[in-house]
Amino acid sequence: MIHFDNVTKVYTNQNRPALDHVSVDVDKGEFVFLVGPSGSGKSTFLRLVLKEERPNSGAIHVAGKELSRLSNFKVPHLRRRIGCVFQDFRLLPNKNVYENVAFALEVIGKPRRFIRKVVPEVIELVGLEGKAHRMPDELSGGEQQRVAMARAFVNRPMILLADEPTGNIDPATSIGIMKVLDRINRTGTTVLMATHDAAIVDSMRKRVVELEDGKIVRDQSRGVYGQAY
Amino acid sequence: MRANFIFSEVWIGLRRNLTMTIAVIVTVAVGMALLGIGLMINSQVSSMTGYWVDKVELSVFLCKKNDVFPACKDKPPLTDDQKAALKQTIQSMPEVERVDFEDQNQAYENFKAQQGNSLLLSVIQPGDLSESFRVKLKNPDNATAVSESIQGQTGVANIVNQRQILDTYFGFLSKLRNMALGVAILMVFAATLLIGNTVRLSAYNRRRETGIMRLVGASNIYIQLPFVMEGVIAGLIGGVFAAVLLIVTKVLLFEGIQSYMAVPLGWNTVAGVITFTMAVGVVICVLASFITLRRYLRV
Numbered sequence: 001m002i003h004f005d006n007v008t009k010v011y012t013n014q015n016r017p018a019l020d021h022v023s024v025d026v027d028k029g030e031f032v033f034l035v036g037p038s039g040s041g042k043s044t045f046l047r048l049v050l051k052e053e054r055p056n057s058g059a060i061h062v063a064g065k066e067l068s069r070l071s072n073f074k075v076p077h078l079r080r081r082i083g084c085v086f087q088d089f090r091l092l093p094n095k096n097v098y099e100n101v102a103f104a105l106e107v108i109g110k111p112r113r114f115i116r117k118v119v120p121e122v123i124e125l126v127g128l129e130g131k132a133h134r135m136p137d138e139l140s141g142g143e144q145q146r147v148a149m150a151r152a153f154v155n156r157p158m159i160l161l162a163d164e165p166t167g168n169i170d171p172a173t174s175i176g177i178m179k180v181l182d183r184i185n186r187t188g189t190t191v192l193m194a195t196h197d198a199a200i201v202d203s204m205r206k207r208v209v210e211l212e213d214g215k216i217v218r219d220q221s222r223g224v225y226g227q228a229y
Numbered sequence: 230m231r232a233n234f235i236f237s238e239v240w241i242g243l244r245r246n247l248t249m250t251i252a253v254i255v256t257v258a259v260g261m262a263l264l265g266i267g268l269m270i271n272s273q274v275s276s277m278t279g280y281w282v283d284k285v286e287l288s289v290f291l292c293k294k295n296d297v298f299p300a301c302k303d304k305p306p307l308t309d310d311q312k313a314a315l316k317q318t319i320q321s322m323p324e325v326e327r328v329d330f331e332d333q334n335q336a337y338e339n340f341k342a343q344q345g346n347s348l349l350l351s352v353i354q355p356g357d358l359s360e361s362f363r364v365k366l367k368n369p370d371n372a373t374a375v376s377e378s379i380q381g382q383t384g385v386a387n388i389v390n391q392r393q394i395l396d397t398y399f400g401f402l403s404k405l406r407n408m409a410l411g412v413a414i415l416m417v418f419a420a421t422l423l424i425g426n427t428v429r430l431s432a433y434n435r436r437r438e439t440g441i442m443r444l445v446g447a448s449n450i451y452i453q454l455p456f457v458m459e460g461v462i463a464g465l466i467g468g469v470f471a472a473v474l475l476i477v478t479k480v481l482l483f484e485g486i487q488s489y490m491a492v493p494l495g496w497n498t499v500a501g502v503i504t505f506t507m508a509v510g511v512v513i514c515v516l517a518s519f520i521t522l523r524r525y526l527r528v
Contacts, residue, residue, distance in 0.1 A: 050444075079446030090444075092437060103438075106234050107447035155445065 001159060001190045002026040002049055007058030009044055009214075018044040020214035021058070026192060028158070031185045033201050034194040035225055036211035042194035045211070046161045049192070050082060051075050063158050080108055083152030083160040083189075087167035089144045091136040097123065097147050098132040104151045118154060126150045126180050142173035146180060153184055160184055162193040166200060174200060198225035238438075238455035239462065242431045249427040250463050256423055257467025257514070260416025261506040262474035267409035268502045269475070269483065269494060274402050276492045281395055287364040287372055288389040289319070289379055293333075296359075298386040307384035312360075315382055319364060324375050327365040333358050359386060417513060420467075424460050424517035431456055432525045457518045464514030468507035475503055 002025070009019040019041045026032050034042045047053045048060055051067050060067045063081050070078060091100050098119055105115045123132055126146040136144055145165055152160055162181065166174035178200055185191045195201060201208060201224060208223030209216060243250050291312070292301035307315065312330070320328050331339070337355040364379075366372060369392055376388040432439065435455075442452050476499065483494045 073449065076443075076446040076448045079444065081446075084444050090437070090441060092441065103441065104445040107442045107445060107451055109451065151441075151445070 001028045001030070001063060002192065003059075003061040004045075004048075005059045005061075007048065007055045007060055009041075009048060009053060009055050017056075017214050019048070019055070019211075022211075022214070022216055023058075024209060024216060024219065026190060028190055029185070029188050031182070031191045031204070031206040032193070033204070033206055033208045033223075033225075034192060034211065035196070035201060035208055036217075038196075040211040041214040042211055043163060044214075046084075046163055046192070046194060049159070049161060050079060050084070076108075080155055081158045083149075083155070083157040085145070085148050085152050085160070085162040085165045087164040089136075089141075089148045089168075091144055091147055091151075093136055096133050096135050097128060097139070097150075100136070100147055101150045101154050104154055108155070110155075119150075122150045122154045125153070125183065127176070140173070141169050142176055145169060145177055149177070149180055149184070153189070156187075157189060159190045159192065162191065162195075164195055164197075165193065166195065166197050171199060178204065201225040235451075235454055235458065238435075239458045242435065242455060242459045243462065245434055246427050246430055246459075249423065249430060250459075253420065253423050253427055253460075253463040253514075254467040254470065256416055256420040257464050257510050258470035258474065260413050260420050261468055261471035261510045262478070263409045263413035263416060264509065265471060265475040265502045265506040266478055267406045267413060268505065269479070269498065270402055270406040270409065272498050272502075273483070273492070273494050274399055274406070278399065280492045282369055282392075285366075285369045285372075285390075285392045285395065287366065287376055287379075288391065289362040289364055289376075290359040290386045290388070291315075291361060292384050292386045293356075293359050296386055300380075301384075301386050304384070311384060315384060316362060318382065319362060319379060322375060322378065324366055324368065324371045325364055326367045329363040329365075331361050331363055333360055336361065417509075420510075421513060421517045424463070424514055425521040427463070428456050428460060428518050428521040429525050431459060432522065453519075453522050456522055457515055460514035460518035461511055464510045465507070468510040471506055471510065472503045475499060475506070 004022050004024045007019055007022045008017050010017045022041075022045070034045060036042055044053065048055055048067075049062055051062075051070065054068070062078065065078065067078075092103065095103060101119045101123060102115050105119070120132065123129060126149050128143060128146050128150065131139070131143065136147065139147070145168075149165075160181070165181070166177055169177060174197065181191055181193065182204075205222045205224075207221045208218065208225070210218035292298065292304060292306055294306055296306075316328055316330060319325055333355045336358040337353070340353065340358060341350060364375070366375060372390045372392055376390060379385060380388055439452055479494060479496075479499050
């Protein structure tokens with residue numbers, strides 16, 4: 001599903017590569033944690049999958065497509081097959097829960113009838129039934145993140161990228177978030193989650209890819225956050 | 230494509246930037262109105278030139294008794310035989326198409342027709358007016374050469390090239406047109422900058438929305454269209470105001486001076502000018518929006 005082949009990314013005005021000859025394979029339906037200290041290249045990895053950045057060398061395949069061969073006007077179609085969740089939720093403050101989720105479908109031109117059918121379903125999937133008409137500032141952090149996950153998943157993407165989704169959320173609530181991610185993963189969606197949260201990684205026992213200074217230092221199935229602990 | 234969604238976004242954008250939108254509308258309106266006025270003057274001048282060039286003649290005035298023109302000093306008026314000889318000379322020039330003689334009575338009749346009942350008419354007698362040859366040229370551009378060769382003939386007081394009178398008048402109109410077009414270009418320039426700024430503000434105000442749109446895979450056109458439409462709508466409203474200004478100009482200004490123009494400015498021309506200026510206004514808005522979007526909205 002995601003295939004990195006010897007990928008190097010150096011940002012302009014920086015000497016040290018953000019990713020240094022990284023090769024990794026993620027299969028369809030896998031759940032992968034991307035761990036490592038700040039600046040180790042986790043976010044760069046996710047941005048490369050979205051084609052927000054281009055690698056300096058190496059090839060990236062996402063959902064069967066080689067990204068360097070994907071013309072710019074086809075990038076939106078790639079992104080429709082990838083859902084994204086961030087630490088800071090990125091909800092629209094002037095739209096309620098339903099509208100925030102529906103927005104993702106409206107802007108890709110889905111028919112209204114389809115939107116009316118699938119949005120309530122996905123709101124229920126993330127556990128926000130009955131809160132469809134709340135505004136984001138009336139929700140807790142955990143609930144806001146659930147809205148963001150509903151928005152990322154509403155178009156049934158093949159891949160879900162999560163960049164520290166529990167970074168702003170207390171540990172108890174984080175468990176709920178992880179349950180939703182697990183539920184999404186069980187529908188066959190590949191989940192790639194960058195995180196610092198050792199407790200979550202340890203409790204999930206999923207594949208762990210550890211980055212350090214732009215290099216993969218560990219790739220372990222059913223792994224834990226840090227080998228040393 | 231969901232028109233409903235696009236239009237609600239456009240409406241929000243226009244309302245958020247109300248002052249800028251008004252500035253854009255006013256600039257576009259004034260700029261396009263001036264452009265239109267320039268074009269209207271232009272079409273007026275060319276239709277008038279076409280009309281008058283055919284009618285332009287050289288007037289060769291002959292010496293009368295006690296004439297004050299230096300060429301006539303101390304010379305008696307020409308006899309009828311001399312006049313006939315002079316007419317023959319002029320007629321034989323290759324550039325000349327036709328020569329007509331206008332005697333004093335005819336000159337007086339024409340003068341009367343021109344002046345109506347003015348005070349001047351009451352003191353002028355037929356004897357005060359000069360006899361003249363009206364020389365029609367094959368090509369009015371050769372007037373200078375012909376008049377120079379006639380000037381040397383005895384009994385010729387002076388020669389008036391009607392073209393020169395018209396040229397002064399047309400020159401004035403051309404200056405007016407150039408001024409209108411010059412200011413129009415400045416206004417278009419200002420409008421372009423204003424639209425750029427409006428779009429930039431809009432893009433900044435909506436960076437959250439556009440960021441999410443990008444993320445969930447909205448196509449570029451879906452992201453950009455609301456911004457471009459804002460420019461187009463502001464441009465169109467400006468164009469409508471410009472059209473009103475142009476119609477007012479036509480009714481008040483061009484129809485007011487129509488009696489001097491001989492060829493009236495038709496509504497067809499006005500309609501054409503309005504269509505053209507509107508198209509120009511909208512195209513400028515679209516271009517300005519697109520260029521700014523490329524800089525301020527990463528897609």
